[in-house]
Amino acid sequence: MATSSEIVSGEYKFGFHDEVDYLEETGHGLNRGTVEAISRFKNEPQWMLDFRLRAYAHYLSRPMPQWGGDLNQIDLDKIVYYRKPSEGEEKSWDDVPDKIKKTFERLGIPEAERKFLAGVGAQYDSEVVYHSVREELSKIGVVFMGTDQGLKEYPELFKKYFATVVPPEDNKFAALNSAVWSGGSFVYVPKGVEVPLPLQAYFRINAENTGQFERTLIIVDEGAKVHYIEGCTAPIYTTDALHAAVVEVIALPGAKVRYTTIQNWSNDVYNLVTKRAHAHANSTVEWIDANTGSRLTMKYPSIFLRGEGATAEVISVAVAGRGQHQDTGAKAIHLAPNTRSRIISKSISKDGGRTTYRGQLKVVPGATGVVASVRCDALLLDEGSRSDTYPYIDIQEDDTTMTHEATVGKISQDQVFYLMSRGLTENEATNLVVQGFLEVFTKELPMEYAIEFNRLVKLEMEGSLG
Amino acid sequence: MIAGEGALAGGGAGAAGPAAVASRVAPSDLTLSFVAEAAVRSVVAAAADPDWLVADRLAGLSAFEALPIETNPLYTTYVDLRNARLAAARPYTEPATAEPGAGAAKLLPEGAAAYAEIVEARVAALVLSAEARSAGVILETLADLRARNPELLRRLLEGGCALPENDKLAQMTRALWSGGLLIHVPDGVRLERPIVLRWAVGAPDTAIFARTVISMGEDAEVSVVEEQVSSGSAAGADGLQSQAFFAGTTEAVVGAGSTLSFAGLQDFSLRQVAFQHRSAVLKRGATVRWALAHLGSRVVRSRIDNRLDGDGSSVEQAEIVFGSADQLFDLTSYTRHVGRDTTGNLLSKGALADRSRAYMKGLATIDRSARGTDSFLGEFAMLLSKQARSVAIPSLEIDQPDCRRVAHASSVGPIDENQLFYLESRGLEPEEARRAIVLGYLEPVVARVPLESARDRLRELLEAKWDARPVARPTAAEEGA
Numbered sequence: 001m002a003t004s005s006e007i008v009s010g011e012y013k014f015g016f017h018d019e020v021d022y023l024e025e026t027g028h029g030l031n032r033g034t035v036e037a038i039s040r041f042k043n044e045p046q047w048m049l050d051f052r053l054r055a056y057a058h059y060l061s062r063p064m065p066q067w068g069g070d071l072n073q074i075d076l077d078k079i080v081y082y083r084k085p086s087e088g089e090e091k092s093w094d095d096v097p098d099k100i101k102k103t104f105e106r107l108g109i110p111e112a113e114r115k116f117l118a119g120v121g122a123q124y125d126s127e128v129v130y131h132s133v134r135e136e137l138s139k140i141g142v143v144f145m146g147t148d149q150g151l152k153e154y155p156e157l158f159k160k161y162f163a164t165v166v167p168p169e170d171n172k173f174a175a176l177n178s179a180v181w182s183g184g185s186f187v188y189v190p191k192g193v194e195v196p197l198p199l200q201a202y203f204r205i206n207a208e209n210t211g212q213f214e215r216t217l218i219i220v221d222e223g224a225k226v227h228y229i230e231g232c233t234a235p236i237y238t239t240d241a242l243h244a245a246v247v248e249v250i251a252l253p254g255a256k257v258r259y260t261t262i263q264n265w266s267n268d269v270y271n272l273v274t275k276r277a278h279a280h281a282n283s284t285v286e287w288i289d290a291n292t293g294s295r296l297t298m299k300y301p302s303i304f305l306r307g308e309g310a311t312a313e314v315i316s317v318a319v320a321g322r323g324q325h326q327d328t329g330a331k332a333i334h335l336a337p338n339t340r341s342r343i344i345s346k347s348i349s350k351d352g353g354r355t356t357y358r359g360q361l362k363v364v365p366g367a368t369g370v371v372a373s374v375r376c377d378a379l380l381l382d383e384g385s386r387s388d389t390y391p392y393i394d395i396q397e398d399d400t401t402m403t404h405e406a407t408v409g410k411i412s413q414d415q416v417f418y419l420m421s422r423g424l425t426e427n428e429a430t431n432l433v434v435q436g437f438l439e440v441f442t443k444e445l446p447m448e449y450a451i452e453f454n455r456l457v458k459l460e461m462e463g464s465l466g
Numbered sequence: 467m468i469a470g471e472g473a474l475a476g477g478g479a480g481a482a483g484p485a486a487v488a489s490r491v492a493p494s495d496l497t498l499s500f501v502a503e504a505a506v507r508s509v510v511a512a513a514a515d516p517d518w519l520v521a522d523r524l525a526g527l528s529a530f531e532a533l534p535i536e537t538n539p540l541y542t543t544y545v546d547l548r549n550a551r552l553a554a555a556r557p558y559t560e561p562a563t564a565e566p567g568a569g570a571a572k573l574l575p576e577g578a579a580a581y582a583e584i585v586e587a588r589v590a591a592l593v594l595s596a597e598a599r600s601a602g603v604i605l606e607t608l609a610d611l612r613a614r615n616p617e618l619l620r621r622l623l624e625g626g627c628a629l630p631e632n633d634k635l636a637q638m639t640r641a642l643w644s645g646g647l648l649i650h651v652p653d654g655v656r657l658e659r660p661i662v663l664r665w666a667v668g669a670p671d672t673a674i675f676a677r678t679v680i681s682m683g684e685d686a687e688v689s690v691v692e693e694q695v696s697s698g699s700a701a702g703a704d705g706l707q708s709q710a711f712f713a714g715t716t717e718a719v720v721g722a723g724s725t726l727s728f729a730g731l732q733d734f735s736l737r738q739v740a741f742q743h744r745s746a747v748l749k750r751g752a753t754v755r756w757a758l759a760h761l762g763s764r765v766v767r768s769r770i771d772n773r774l775d776g777d778g779s780s781v782e783q784a785e786i787v788f789g790s791a792d793q794l795f796d797l798t799s800y801t802r803h804v805g806r807d808t809t810g811n812l813l814s815k816g817a818l819a820d821r822s823r824a825y826m827k828g829l830a831t832i833d834r835s836a837r838g839t840d841s842f843l844g845e846f847a848m849l850l851s852k853q854a855r856s857v858a859i860p861s862l863e864i865d866q867p868d869c870r871r872v873a874h875a876s877s878v879g880p881i882d883e884n885q886l887f888y889l890e891s892r893g894l895e896p897e898e899a900r901r902a903i904v905l906g907y908l909e910p911v912v913a914r915v916p917l918e919s920a921r922d923r924l925r926e927l928l929e930a931k932w933d934a935r936p937v938a939r940p941t942a943a944e945e946g947a
Contacts, residue, residue: 067540380867383834386865388861388864390540393858394855396854398850398854399880402878403877404858404860405874407872408873
């Protein structure tokens with residue numbers, strides 16, 4: 001195994017040595033030709049090309065959003081919209097910023113993984129694990145593959161559900177994604193099947209690499225159960241300025257889906273993601289969503305409760321440091337009777353960072369017996385940091401029980417003082433208070449993720465306290 | 467009026483104005499054809515305004531023309547002015563001066579320090595108690611002030627006073643006002659009894675633009691009760707024809723250590739549309755208490771701007787809505803904490819029957835300079851019918867971590883079954899129990915009205931509205947038509 005000094009000095013080289021047959025690239029900027037070229041490279045059916053072009057036309061006609069974060073710095077003409085197989089092979093470890101290298105070290109992530117996460121190397125060790133996971137899953141009929149592959153291998157299932165949850169006309173960046181999408185995960189869990197282990201996008205990405213416009217489609221059939229995890233706790237380094245993904249989840253009657261994200265893009269990325277789920281009768285959908293990276297994230301995981309008795313839960317955590325704006329939140333749209341939703345949001349702003357909670361809770365006429373709650377807590381760690389809360393609560397049915405609460409504050413000095421009196425340093429005490437603040441999120445993570453996430457937060461905190 | 471009723475029954479064929487055209491109206495469209503330079507010029511001519519005021523009005527007009535109906539992107543999806551059909555409305559242009567005899571002492575209601583009564587565009591009463599007068603309190607029309615002390619008027623109004631610059635409708639009032647009042651309370655004067663303002667307006671197809679300017683010196687104290695009711699001529703059919711429009715302001719500057727308690731009670735008819743702007747600028751240690759009840763009007767659009775400039779200043783705001791029929795209450799409040807150790811305690815409550823709707827939009831902003839802020843924002847609604855709708859957007863923008871408390875809360879639900887059960891178990895009929903719960907729910911605002919008679923009157927109005935509710939369900943006028 002390489003030592004960290006080898007890593008930093010760049011002596012330890014990983015790279016894609018195999019499976020690279022050719023490199024396709026669309027060049028900078030976007031026009032109709034780019035969209036057509038992407039479809040051609042992928043050898044797609046006509047309906048997908050038509051879909052892409054329809055989305056592209058809408059993308060052109062739609063103005064940039066005038067709300068949320070500052071999008072003026074994005075240069076959409078500089079972006080390369082499609083590149084195969086990965087920009088990774090064009091980069092070297094030397095290009096990875098020191099800050100990120102250091103973070104890998106501090107988090108104790110294995111050397112090979114560091115290379116992979118930084119987008120400059122392939123992680124061979126995990127290949128084995130990945131393949132064994134795949135085998136086990138296919139035995140029980142679970143489909144877990146790249147979205148492009150899904151379109152080829154399961155054309156009917158794909159066409160039935162694709163873009164039914166997030167149509168291209170939903171917003172400008174959903175339109176952009178729909179026009180140029182590439183990569184992402186395609187998951188189908190058959191009726192009654194409970195997937196015993198979390199599906200980790202991480203493993204799949206090893207094999208295929210995920211682009212900046214990935215498109216994920218998860219279909220969980222009646223009575224089935226799955227937990228999908230994407231992202232890692234280490235910062236994902238990318239030279240791409242824009243990440244615009246679309247994630248669609250369909251929970252059929254009685255299904256149970258949990259989707260966990262830990263987003264830690266490097267601090268120059270605009271992360272503009274549309275995530276939405278349809279929850280049918282008696283199904284449960286949970287978004288567990290953490291955002292610590294990126295320059296600007298605008299992401300509001302949503303659940304449309306379409307069937308009677310459906311349940312939705314969103315636990316959202318955001319940490320914004322210097323130069324960062326986390327504009328995140330959640331939406332629960334109650335369209336059927338006796339549906340329940342719970343939204344919990346926790347945010348931390350420090351070193352001039354800005355967090356925004358933007359949420360929507362809607363109950364339509366006829367959706368009787370709805371029980372909904374929203375809770376937002378924000379911590380502001382220092383002067384110059386900022387926190388905003390914009391909840392929209394639109395109730396059109398009298399038989400609704402809805403509560404919403406929000407608090408914003410600083411770290412309790414009493415708690416810090418108490419912990420220090422028990423022998424902790426100020427840093428340790430502050431860390432512990434922050435970890436306690438985020439516990440509602442952390443406790444939902446698989447253990448290894450929780451440990452890494454806590455380390456990550458600790459690291460961020462050390463930075464802030466000098 | 468007959469033409470209006472005919473139009474209601476016949477689907478709009480007989481009406482004169484463009485409002486009768488059945489074309490699709492966007493929620494943000496406002497049918498105010500009269501807001502134009504000609505209208506401003508006729509107000510100016512009638513009042514013989516000085517040059518600075520003409521310029522100020524024209525600045526308001528160009529802001530009106532340039533601004534969208536809602537400048538805050540947070541709220542653009544919740545605008546609905548479709549039931550404000552004001553194409554036929556015409557503004558009063560004559561300046562509202564006090565009528566002869568308006569100052570007669572016998573007009574002063576018992577328990578009041580001063581009284582103003584405005585009927586349509588006439589000032590029917592304008593009277594101060596001897597006590598108030600000798601303390602140097604001023605209550606006069608802006609038209610009279612223009613004649614008496616034009617320089618003071620200029621100091622108070624030039625530049626739009628405290629009207630929000632980015633608000634289209636506030637700028638409309640700045641351009642077109644013809645009625646208006648000044649309340650001035652000098653340094654150190656603490657009036658025990660309230661000043662009562664009463665508006666009885668609503669003649670069909672009229673538009674009233676009026677400003678109420680409250681200027682308070684240091685260490686002064688005053689309470690104001692404002693009642694807004696329908697004039698007799700506003701009664702009649704509740705259709706969308708021949709509406710009357712009221713655009714009013716309350717613009718308060720509250721000096722260091724002073725306290726302003728303001729209770730507003732609006733009970734216009736369903737043929738009226740009301741746009742209200744209320745603003746308060748608070749100096750060091752100043753306190754403002756708003757207690758506002760919205761019962762009437764087809765469409766209400768209200769905006770409150772509190773600016774806590776002075777250290778230790780505080781605002782307490784309680785608003786209630788009791789809606790029925792297809793009333794829309796669009797209520798926005800902005801509270802900006804600038805000074806240190808300021809307090810904002812904001813509470814909105816709505817009880818919504820029939821197809822009524824309430825949009826409660828509240829934003830508390832805590833500036834970097836506002837250390838030690840205590841801010842609470844609560845928006846609550848009780849839905850009394852299947853068709854009622856409540857939208858709450860209690861928002862916070864916080865730039866300073868060193869706060870005593872920053873929180874908001876919101877809840878929506880029907881009448882609590884447990885409370886109902888409890889009251890029924892104590893022997894109340896279900897309908898009585900419901901009434902007690904709803905009126906009790908709104909009571910916190912009633913209790914904050916400073917004048918006992920006004921408090922009783924508000925309770926009566928709420929009870930009357932509750933009792934009328936089952937009868938009003940298909941609205942009598944629509945049934946008849």
